[in-house]
Amino acid sequence: MPDHFLGVQQASISFGKGEARVPALRSVSLSFERGTLALVMGPSGSGKTTLLSMLGCLLSPDEGTVFVDGVTVNQLTEPEKTAIRQKKISFVFQAFRLFHSLTALDNVAVGFEIRDPDKPQRMEMARDLLLQFGLGDKLHQEPNELSPGEKQRVAIARALAGNPPILLADEPTASLDVKAGRNICEILRNQVSEHGRTVVVVSHDPRWREFADRTITLCDGQVDQEVKNS
Numbered sequence: 001m002p003d004h005f006l007g008v009q010q011a012s013i014s015f016g017k018g019e020a021r022v023p024a025l026r027s028v029s030l031s032f033e034r035g036t037l038a039l040v041m042g043p044s045g046s047g048k049t050t051l052l053s054m055l056g057c058l059l060s061p062d063e064g065t066v067f068v069d070g071v072t073v074n075q076l077t078e079p080e081k082t083a084i085r086q087k088k089i090s091f092v093f094q095a096f097r098l099f100h101s102l103t104a105l106d107n108v109a110v111g112f113e114i115r116d117p118d119k120p121q122r123m124e125m126a127r128d129l130l131l132q133f134g135l136g137d138k139l140h141q142e143p144n145e146l147s148p149g150e151k152q153r154v155a156i157a158r159a160l161a162g163n164p165p166i167l168l169a170d171e172p173t174a175s176l177d178v179k180a181g182r183n184i185c186e187i188l189r190n191q192v193s194e195h196g197r198t199v200v201v202v203s204h205d206p207r208w209r210e211f212a213d214r215t216i217t218l219c220d221g222q223v224d225q226e227v228k229n230s
């Protein structure tokens with residue numbers, strides 16, 4: 001592996017007990033280079049979310065290794081894994097997962113509070129991020145007053161609080177129309193090209209291909225195909 005930045009090595013995991021035991025990933029080895037956007041595709045149940053959860057230190061493999069920023073994480077204690085997650089990894093989800101009773105600005109400010117509690121100017125930083133994403137006139141709206149595309153932009157702004165080097169996105173455009181979806185593709189691509197972040201996107205949506213450096217297809221818990229995009 002050329003760059004042990006982020007990845008899994010011979011990772012396997014099963015869920016359930018006895019006869020109901022289902023292998024979700026079977027000896028998967030994948031390495032994600034710093035400053036790249038990888039797209040992970042594959043049918044429902046092929047193990048995409050399981051892979052993302054492992055890369056995000058939310059799930060440990062039964063066998064094999066997970067590495068984040070060059071560190072093998074599956075031998076670490078839970079508090080150590082939490083610390084790595086807080087410093088290095090953010091998640092973006094299909095369902096946005098915003099705090100419903102907070103304004104867009106406060107949603108992002110909470111991201112700063114969690115990840116960067118020492119920074120006194122978190123409101124300013126939150127505002128800057130929302131302005132960058134074209135939400136300057138939505139700062140004080142609550143999530144139910146925003147369109148799906150706007151909600152996802154707020155969620156991405158919140159994910160970027162604290163400047164994490166790694167963004168893991170599970171179906172980030174699945175709830176969005178074509179225009180809003182493309183906008184999210186552009187925003188995440190920009191996080192790679194302009195800010196050097198490493199982004200892994202799980203999606204069924206083929207329009208991501210144009211924005212990804214590499215497309216990995218999982219099938220039945222294994223890597224079926226890996227294509228470098230030109």
Ligand SMILES: Nc1ncnc2c1ncn2[C@@H]1O[C@H](COP(=O)(O)OP(=O)(O)OP(=O)(O)O)[C@@H](O)[C@H]1O
Nearest residue numbers: 015016022023024043044045046047048049050051
């Ligand atoms: N917490 C769990 N408990 C039991 N089985 C699970 C759990 N998580 C995943 N699985 C099983 O592991 C396999 C892989 O699931 P995973 O959620 O990773 O698939 P996916 O590719 O993300 O699918 P989708 O496209 O539907 O989101 C499936 O057979 C699923 O039923």
Ligand SMILES: [Mg+2]
Nearest residue numbers: 048049050170
């Ligand atoms: Mg999934």
